[in-house]
Amino acid sequence: MSATPAETPQVLNPEQVVRGLHPLMMAGSFILSLAVTLQYVGQWRLMAWAFGLSVLRILANVLLSKVFNRWLAPNTVEWIRMVCNVSGVAGIGLIAGWSLLLWIYIPFAMLWIFGMEGQSRLRALTYLVLMDTTALLSGADPFQPVAFTLLAVLIFRLTEKRAELLQQSLEHIIHQREQLSQAQGQLRVLHERALEQEKFSSLGMMAAGVAHEINNPMAFVTSNVHSLFKDLQQEPVLPAPLKEYVDEVLPATLDGIKRVNAIVSDLRRFARGDPEAYAEYDLNAEAEAAMRIAQGQLGHCRVEVALGEVGLLVGRPRQIVQVLVNLLVNAGQATGSTGVVRLSTRRQGEGVCVEIRDTGAGMTPETLRNLFQPFFTTKPPGMGMGLGLAVAHGLITGQGGHIQVESEPGKGSCFTLHLPRVAHRAALSSNKSQGVTLAAG
Template sequence: MRASPSKSPQVLDPEQVLQGLHPLMLSGSLLISAAVGLQYLGQWRVMAWVFGANALRIFLNVLLSKVFARRLAPSVVEWARLAVNVSILAAIGVLAGWSLLLWSYVPFSMFWLYGMNGSGRGRALVYIGVMDGAALLSGCDPFEPLAFSLLAVLSFLMTEKRAELLQRSLEHIIEQREQLAWAQGELRLLHERAFEQEKFSSLGLMAAGVAHEINNPMAFVTSNVNSLYKDLKQQQPLAEPLKEYVDEVLPATLDGIKRVNAIVSDLRRFARGDPEVYSEYDPNEEAKAALRIVQGQLHHVRAELELGEVGNVVGRPQQLVQVLVNMLANAGQATAPGGVVRLSTREETDGIRVEVRDTGMGMTPETLRNLFQPFFTTKPPGMGTGLGLAVAHSIVTGQGGHIEVESTPGKGACFTLHLPRVAHRPSRSTGDRVSAAAA
């Protein structure tokens, strides 16, 4: 299966935040400057000094933001702006008096002094310290700087906390969107694989129908060739060309027909979708049937069959064939031309042991951990659904057995089936579900 998304949401860039707030901060600074200047209406010298100092402050701020910001580091520019603003405002306070409108600069400045990096708090403390120090040294009432400093600190902290909460909310929303996109991708993948599985099921039913149709004419061919062989054997003496038919051609033909009939019978039994009843069977015969079914997929390797004396067992032979067909096909796909795929059986103390061993590419530890997970596959898209081994695992464990897998990258793999002598019989509902999945 695919892993869940691990991409973390992007954090907002502090410089982007400042750039976005810059027009509003400039407008607010102009408004407060105009209000402070108009407070001294009639005191033209003071009014001119206030307007001139504020105009210089605003000009230097614009110069730092538009010109020097391209040449200097952002932190250097912000500290320079801090020095310009706090020095000019402190000078206005000392020369023109510390009016309440002038003190409103302090909490207002906290908004542009705030940043998402660690220097925001330091700049804010320096700003408040310089303003309060200049006010106290010039004889200002101590409660005025105290009141506005408290308001500034609270404004800064509330702004910082609110931005932090908004950032968390944004990260949560982005994470939910990524999880939703990942879930949609997984759902789409599952839908595609379910569609492929349905297609394979339809192909299985069609194969069963084709095998059934082949079975009838093969019965006529078998009967006719067998009759011809018997009639020719009874004709004495035979012409020389006919002797070759009786001694070599017809026996070889009957042997080929027998193999075709066996393959057709195996295919019909393998593709049948009906729930299979428990019965006594010979595992060696089912192993031979599975090897015949996948013989076409093993043409590039050397297929070896090593059968021991295992006797009969009780279980579902059709399901065993399905498990072996899947494992033999996988072994053939994982093995390069000239390699070996070996199918072997032998008796154990409490049952039988069936091995499918290959000399293929092997598997990594990660692949081994996820091998029997539904829809897990290492094959390219369109080459597998990732259901074969999951169904095989369900079949074997459903009959009371278990599967062991040994593999090393580059050194092949070995699937070992341990089956009991008498398969366990699960409840009817469970057995039907396994049979339906196997079909």
């Protein structure tokens, strides 16, 4: 069971930054205002002006943050706040003089003005220009605005850079968590599909065992029915009911037994898990075996078979049957009760072709692009793992062939297997040994 990832942190927007810093900035502004006011103790008129302007400035900031921000845009609120702060601080400087405590407002204001929105730099520049211009025009020592302006710029840039780095770090953490969540999801899906694959492997082994167990009693049934049929044929005179058995019932019974034996043999060969060696095989016989195995998925529709003279091939026949069974089952599942599934074989140049065509639902271009990707499937849950066509593609290309697909939504699909007469790997190994002889088709 995979662990549920922790809730992903959200990236802070500029408004959240301002709201988070507001209590601390208000406390800092109050402390600085108190310090500026107290420096004029004994000069009561100047102290009253400093106190009054500081109170008005702080009150304006509180109203902007608590009241006017409901009706005004955040950017507009910050511009008005900046004007109020410049007016309050510059007013104290013009009336009471530009003391060092008053100049501390300049770098402190940079911390307030700073934000992640685009106009914070413009507001900071406007604030510095207004403060420096007012101070210089009022006769302040020019070294004071220059020194504190440089300090303010450095503080603003350092704060801005630190925020950018923290933002990048947070975004990186969020991206990593998203990747981890996706990887956990993919791992969970792969685990479920591995369990399904293991289940199918177990079912295949069970099918091989059942087929083996059926094979023994069917041998007795075949032998006994065949002996009965021969004995009755040798009788010169038979009653009418027994004659009907000899002429119709027993031949039909033997034909049915032959079909059952063929299906059992196909299942045993199909379900074997041991490595398959290259061998000479009859493609049409393997196609008929695949039809018998897949007939349970084709009983609802009309099936047409057109096997041409293709001769013998060299390759891995059990893999060919596996591919054909998969394609036939897919065709049957995609085709309705009034549809047609057609299996045909033919020669094509130096190789042969196996064509499986259906009149089913067809596929979209997007489905065609992902058709042979492992675990890609359009079937409902429990109907397929998305491995069949990927495995089929690997088996066919492994023998030197390729698969061609044509499909259109609503008009069915056509899978064409192009196979060499001698599988490429078999041809390479045959050159080193005694060679391979093909019978004429």
